[in-house]
């Protein structure tokens with residue numbers, strides 16, 4: 001069941017030396033009749049806004065539209081720390097003990113009293129020390145449980161997260177990550193176990209000194225960062241073997257700043273810019289949630305990422321809006337109240353975090369139809385004020401209601417799983433996801449089902465199952481080791497299958513290249529037809545036969561013959577040229593053999609070409625260019641020496657390193673044409 005964020009507004013008293021006018025009027029229930037005018041936005045009608053028990057509210061006139069008066073329930077300047085704690089924070093302690101995450105954050109313009117409200121002073125302790133005391137005090141009510149407390153404390157300074165338990169000078173920036181269930185967390189943030197309030201006080205006092213604080217015109221000790229203190233309460237039920245974990249996040253936000261008032265120097269200005277930017281991001285998240293947008297811009301700042309669970313997530317929320325008095329802050333007050341009005345509509349879906357401590361049963365496929373791991377239960381709450389146990393949302397079959405999947409997360413998962421990868425993902429994932437990966441087979445993804453079939457078809461039934469479907473009973477009882485072995489084997493087989501596919505693909509490509517070369521050779525053969533027409537009919541016939549015998553290599557002889565004419569070395573096949581008896585005519589006209597040789601030569605060349613292409617593919621663009629240039633220079637040198645065949649080969653190599661070099665291609669073509677013309681002029685056309 002959803003739960004709206006609770007709102008409390010608090011007006012701080014006038015500070016010493018501060019000139020306060022009646023820009024913000026405080027009305028009490030008793031004198032309500034005369035004090036309030038008709039309001040454009042009368043927020044007192046809403047149920048989740050808290051205020052002083054005497055029914056006070058503040059009344060702020062919109063300076064641009066004087067007829068518009070903004071009334072808002074509010075703790076007035078006389079309110080005490082205790083009053084706020086008892087009214088709004090104390091009920092949250094019960095919720096934490098129910099295994100739910102609670103987030104309380106103080107929001108407001110700089111110097112409006114956020115730190116005073118959250119941290120307070122020794123004489124007037126604020127929400128944080130009071131909440132910790134209340135958490136420890138409640139421990140005695142749980143005699144059946146072993147209660148463990150731990151605390152973490154971080155600040156977000158200029159959009160970077162830092163551990164406040166680590167001295168400032170050594171504190172590294174901490175990355176913000178998301179776990180498998182979509183929960184955002186700050187990696188490497190220390191979590192310190194604590195046994196007593198005194199221990200907490202010591203740790204907290206020390207850590208608070210690490211927080212970034214600076215002096216501005218408006219606040220001598222202005223917070224330059226957002227601070228998030230988290231106390232985790234783990235309740236281990238030693239009888240039922242269950243652990244419930246509740247958490248309370250206590251957030252003291254940095255205040256929005258008007259640099260006209262703060263008189264900030266460059267350092268403060270940079271801090272101020274980061275603060276205002278993150279608060280704008282917070283406002284945009286609240287706005288998007290209010291409007292029901294499909295995309296909520298949590299990722300726009302570290303602050304909104306970290307508060308994601310509190311804003312439209314699974315925690316119970318309380319927003320304390322701090323207000324500074326006087327006309328000077330009137331616009332800020334209106335902004336704050338606007339923010340409060342929008343936040344009050346945000347609905348969270350709180351869940352109880354409970355874990356079964358009994359050793360998990362050996363995983364078997366029959367368990368796969370259970371959507372949630374056996375050891376983790378998450379319950380929805382229906383109300384924050386009554387105990388979570390009363391409100392656990394259990395349906396009639398005693399099935400635990402699962403939290404709604406995050407559509408964005410699901411989409412990402414889909415996207416991820418949709419791309420097939422050679423990496424054996426199964427072994428890299430946690431066990432649960434690995435096992436569930438055995439059943440759904442999204443299009444194009446690694447198909448474990450088919451991979452499993454060789455194992456006696458034990459997963460044959462799985463092909464029909466969906467992610468929620470049951471596994472086949474024939475594999476029930478497999479040990480984890482056996483499952484791992486099967487998964488590894490399946491992965492190996494899949495990799496082998498893909499390699500084989502690639503090999504086939506490669507062979508296909510070679511064949512295609514060979515056909516293309518043959519076609520090209522055929523074209524040159526047709527160019528030389530008028531000349532070859534001089535050849536004897538018997539030779540023409542054997543040429544045709546030769547072409548037939550090699551199928552695709554029609555016309556190759558004319559090209560190979562032309563090439564042979566360029567060569568002055570004896571022919572490899574043993575045939576000899578006899579130029580005395582007709583230019584370019586061979587005594588041995590074993591064309592079949594010539595064709596075979598030519599074919600082999602072509603294959604060798606293409607293989608070589610392929611190797612070069614492979615080599616080129618691992619080089620950087622600069623190295624490719626260099627290698628290409630080196631081959632061109634070599635080709636030129638050989639061409640000048642008259643070693644045309646070698647030069648041709650070198651040009652071809654150069655081209656495989658710089659395939660996009662049009663100039664080189666042109667030069668190569670010109671060179672080939674020149675070689676051809678040169679050959680023709682020296683030897684004439686011959687088959």
Ligand SMILES: Nc1ncnc2c1ncn2[C@@H]1O[C@H](COP(=O)(O)OP(=O)(O)OP(=O)(O)O)[C@@H](O)[C@H]1O
Nearest residue numbers: 012013110111112113114115116219222223254255
């Ligand atoms: N309710 C209050 N009663 C008495 N003093 C208060 C109260 N609220 C705030 N103050 C005083 O006002 C001053 C500013 O308060 P505080 O530092 O808490 O503001 P802030 O909103 O946290 O400011 P910043 O955003 O700059 O950190 C402090 O001196 C504080 O002691």
